[in-house]
Structure formats: structure tokens, C-alpha cells
Amino acid sequence: MKKRVLYSLVAVLLICQLGIAQIAPEENIEKKNKIAQKDHPKLKGMLLGVHGARETMFEIGYFYYDWTEITTGKIPAIGGAGYSISTEHYINHNYIIAPKAAIWANLLYLNVGISTPWYFDMEKNNSLRVRPEIGVGSGSWKLTFAANMAITNKDMPNVSKYMVSAICFLNFNKKANDVKRKIGFLGL
Template identity: 30%
Template sequence: MFKNLLFLLLVLITGPLYAQSGEQDSRIERKQFDDILFSPGLIVQHETFLEFNIMFGDVTAIDNGKIPVIGVDGFRIGVETNLRDGRHHTIAPKIGYEISATVFALRLSVVNYFQNGHSEFRVLPELGISLYGWANLTYGYGIPFNDGNLNNVSSHRVALSFNLDRRLKDALFN
């Protein structure tokens, strides 16, 4: 079951990486991720957590005068923590994929929470609003796959995150 779930998650995450190159040449090309962004954030889920991520993706900033296409998509790797000492300190490495363009944000991550010898693995889909990919406000629901008895991590969460890139900031503020 666990292997099947990981395979399904891998297919869902890597599916957008491949695109058809045209009708005449039907070979599949791998999409290039040329941009690296730092993506910090704030998460509220029973307690307040901070997140620190590095995103490997593509920044798109096309303003054609009618409907601007401004945003970012790519892989995120990072960590969440509640920055507490003692027995309630929680740290969670995670990996995922994000698409945030113009006004919508969509993210799918896998997270493993660790706290005092307990561990809890979750799949975390998130959906929300975006300000041209630069700032995202998302709601997520963590689907646990084991009971780690973590009392400070809720299944429901609200996250505010930023994709720090000059092109995204300029598109929003200029």
C-alpha cells in the first residue's frame, strides 16, 4: 500500500514536467527548471509553525496587456518547525510541487513530522489565492498515514508563504 501511494504521488508530481513539443515532433521533452527561489512562510495549525523552502522552478512574467500570466511553478524542498525547546519541539522535512499563477495557488507536498521519538507521515494538498505567485495564502488538509500522537499538529492548516523573486515582486508592485 505504501509503495503504491509513493508511486502515485511521484506520478502526480512529475506529470507536469513533460510536455509535447508540437504536432510535427511528438517526442517528449523534459521541462527545464531555471530559477531558484527562497520561499519562507508562516503556518497556523493548532500551533504556529515557520517554514523555510527552496524552490526549483520556472518564473513566468508575461504581461500582454489583456490578462497577465505571472507566477511560478516547480519543486519545493524544505522544513517546517515550531521553534520550541523541550518536549514539544517539532520539525518536519518536506518535499512538494507548487503552481501559483496570477490569482490561484495549488500545492501538493509530503511531510514527515518528528517530535520526541514520534513520527507522523502526511500527504498535504493545499489550495488558495495568490498575488502573482509572490505571496500565497493557502488552506491545506494533512492526510496522516500513521498515528504519531503529535498533539500540536492539526490536520487543518492555513499558510502564508512568499516566493522571493524580483520579477514576481516587480509584477505585483509596478
């Protein structure tokens, strides 16, 4: 039993040593990250959206988007991934508010994502939903179709099961705006 523990400990130490030996001391990882950040600064700012199906609502919140430009292949590609924290506001006979967290990714204008809104109304009803989305978009906008799947309270009134969304991202990072203008890519 003691030999097994000793052999296991030696094996773990060797694996750790081999892993550490793979990092060359002359490589400067921080320098590579700074170059990438200079070429593709992160987009940060406010998002504004309109959603519709049975009911119309608007959305306002904060977004963060990490984009990249891939020019190594025959077709240049621009894509990225982002997240947002926002609130949706239904304006109808019964006001509904929904805090929401969302993540999404896109490549060549194909956009996929998922969000989790939690609806609350003035009659003390609430419903947590998961909303997978698919559509088109870039770092400046997205247009998606979504299924609003209920986790709790499936029968909450005035909440649609499907919706179409149009969202505009207002970037406040000045460096990112300058880079986007230099590459001149449609939609960014």
C-alpha cells in the same frame, strides 16, 4: 507466427521513421529555449514561512519556480509552477521537526499544490502526511489553506489537521529580479 513478428517489426520501424521525419532539421530547438530563459529566468532561492492552526510553526528551505507571462489573449496572465524542499519547525512544549517536499502551480494568483511533510518529535513519534493546499500566490509569496491528512500515525499529538500558511520566496537569481522589475507586475 514469423510473419506477425516481421509485420510488427516493420510497423514499429515505420512509426519511428515517421516520428523522426516530423522534426525539421532547420528548426533550432535550443535557440527557442534560450530565448524563453532570457525572457523568463527561473526563480531560485530561500523560502520563509509561518504556519498556524492549533500550533504555530515556521518553515525554512529552498525553492525553484518556473514562471511565464502569457500576453496572447485579451487578459495578460502570469503564472508558473514550482517545487520546494524545506523543514518545518514547531515551537511548543515538545519540539517537532518536519522535513517537507512540495509542488505547486498558480495562474492569475490562484494557487494549488501538494506537499508531504514527515513529522518527528522528541518522544520518538513520527507521522507522514499529505497536505493538499489551495489559496492565492505568485512567484514572490503565497497564502494557502491546507488539510493535513495522515498516512501513518493519525493520532500524533500537537499536529493540526488543518492550517493556514503564509510563505515568502526570497529569489537569489539576479537576472530574474531584473526581468520582474521591467514588467512591473504586482506580486512578482
